[in-house]
Amino acid sequence: MKLDISKVVNGCRLGSIRHLGKNADQVLDVPGCILYTRCGAAPHLTQETLETIEKMPAVTQVTLSTLAEHQEVLEDYKAGAASFLGVPNSVLYCSLHDPASPFPTGFMTNKTVSVWGSGGRIEMTPSKFMALQAAVKPDWFQSMADGDTSGQHTSWKRVRKSVDRTLVFLDECLKLQKESPNLKNSQVFGVVEGADVLEERVRSAQETAKRPVAGFVLDGFQNHTMSKELQSKLISAIMAELPDDKPRLIQGIGRPDDVLDCVEAGVDLFESFFPYQVTERGCALSFNYSYQIDPETEVLIKNNIVNDEVAGESCTEVLEGQMTSFEMDLKDKRYCDDFSPLLHDCSCYCCRNHTRAYIHHLLITNELLSGVLLMIHNFHHYFGFFRSLRQALQDGHLDKLKQHLVGQRCLDPQKT
């Protein structure tokens, strides 16, 4: 794996990762995202429907929380998860937890980390963790980590413990990797913990950077309990300790405005669970990410008219799993006779073939196709956003894109 940064603008890193793993031709551009899956397969989608999406991310995320219960199966299968999942050529990144499913706190110990799958909790020691990785055979994997510190009142002592444990786990994983022929070519991502304690974040980053890891995972930002200012401060402090030539992936950040903030702080990679969450609540991403806007549209956006869908939606504070102002609620009655596509300028399979009225009907009648069509659109839109983001960086217009996105946040007085 090799990261080339071609440009850095105000902290934002533009570049690409090559030699991703077994598939030497694939390139993952940064800032970018990886493909979210449920048990290794894109939610709701078969290979045929997934392939309607243009320019898919070159790396697919699988999670131990969904794969751990299939350890024996994967061990018997031998050829690794990518082949088992029917996509032998895809590059896999294996993380611990599913970013769209919160997990209970209080189960991590000095020796073990737990994940929660459909069959309940599975407790892993470093050797069990590495045995699982050897069965999954990912191209990249997140090292075992104790990230159980994102609650609001985690004590300093507990935070310190999580940093220490995570470093010990990393050392054990790296040691065990040397003994595992299956994982010879896998790349380890070290995990930076430290919750909201600046000194611990810095220590975690420094210590992790000393180890032979291929990249870094920023954990503990997924619950949105800290203020934006603190989050940016912590991320910037972490970045200052990390080498420039290794990718940085942040977990649990998905909203486009949050993504932009993290990119400005120097983050390279994101997960794509956000479009899945949007799909699950019957919504379609509708924010405009084109920063080259004609003057007429610009006026409309300034007056918050362009996304009529957005203006009418509830403008309460956005919580995890709740609707954001970047999407439209297709269950809303107003779409029942609206024969336009989800978005007029969207080229996805759903928008080329179906109307809002049809999607509304599918949602109201609980039909499975609603999930399929919304997932296609939402992935397509989200991946398009990242392309636009990179283009904006390339063209030196990131501020335009940012202004434009911020303008599409709802008219919450606290935010404007």
Add this chain to the structure above:
Amino acid sequence: MGSHTERTSALVLRVVAECPVSKARACELSLPHGPVHTPVFMPVGTQGTLKGITVDQLEALGCEICLGNTYHLGMRPGPELIKKANGLHGFMNWKRNLLTDSGGFQMVSLIELSEVTEEGVKFRSPYDGKEILLTPEESINIQNALGSDIMMQLDDVVSSTISGPRVEEAMHRSIRWLDRCIKANKNPERQNLFAIIQGGLNPELRKKCLEEMTKRDVPGFAIGGLSGGEEKDHFWKMVTLSTDDLPRDKPRYLMGVGYATDLVVCVALGCDMFDCVFPTRTARFGTALVPWGSLQLRHKQFAKDFQPIDPNCECATCKRYSRAFIHAIFKTNTAAMHHITIHNIAYQLTLMRLVRQSIVEKRFPDFVRSFMSRMYSGKGGYPEWAVEALASVNIALE
């Protein structure tokens, strides 16, 4: 043969081949949205969608006609809206043929508080509690709005397990309602209205119904009131009795039949068209159909079974995924259901394609024998009704 009579209908049937031994036949139906090659299985897309499968996938599977349910679509989103969307074809963006039922069957079977009078079927809406009367005219009115290529008459449905005067009443009423439906059809030049033969399990009543209904110049006939839990023995006798008296130049649609054995036997008895929710419904519960029966993929025995569902199947699921994979993702990803649904539709359509091919190549009886032996090997023999039904059309099983 062919279409020598003057037609106001939008359907032409050409008999391509007839089995010299049994009553099986292969036809080509020309319908407003393209040809349909029979014998044909029609997947059911109840609410204007086929269970998580996109229209492109359905087309790629080779489906030439699928069903929509008038009762469901009439309730939600309603005929006015679908009309505005250029009919059901436009609403769901399906370019090929559609068949809609009359809505009557769903009412009688789904809603306990329905009441049948000469006027129509009266029931209370499960959505808003309002009392609704579905008359033959209203059923056709809705189906005209849906714009289906084949519409079904409203019939008086009685359970196939009851007998007595109610069955006779229902048969006569169905004939009267057929006339009202014919009269109500505003688009005979592009929407074909099929009659439904009733008469329960009573041969005399069936024959009487056939005699009356075949006097009307409808473009096709359905055999109704069966596959409702009656004895298989009665079932096949009613089917074969119906096909004996149905005109050769019009399609015969056996409603609600979709199990593989039933399909093969009823093709031998002379039926052309079939529909059933079973293959798609069972897929959502994890059952995949195979030439030797079915696989319950949620069962633990498939956790480490790394073969495709059917190694000889050409569908998108079998080409890429294993039984173990589908088993593994079933609980966490709806894609598992879609994989099985695709396979099951492919299974049904492929079966019918093979049946058709064998009829065209004049080796249908051999096909039936090998199909039956594969399906029932190691299961303690063939079902007796199937043996008898096939024997009645000169196909002997070893």
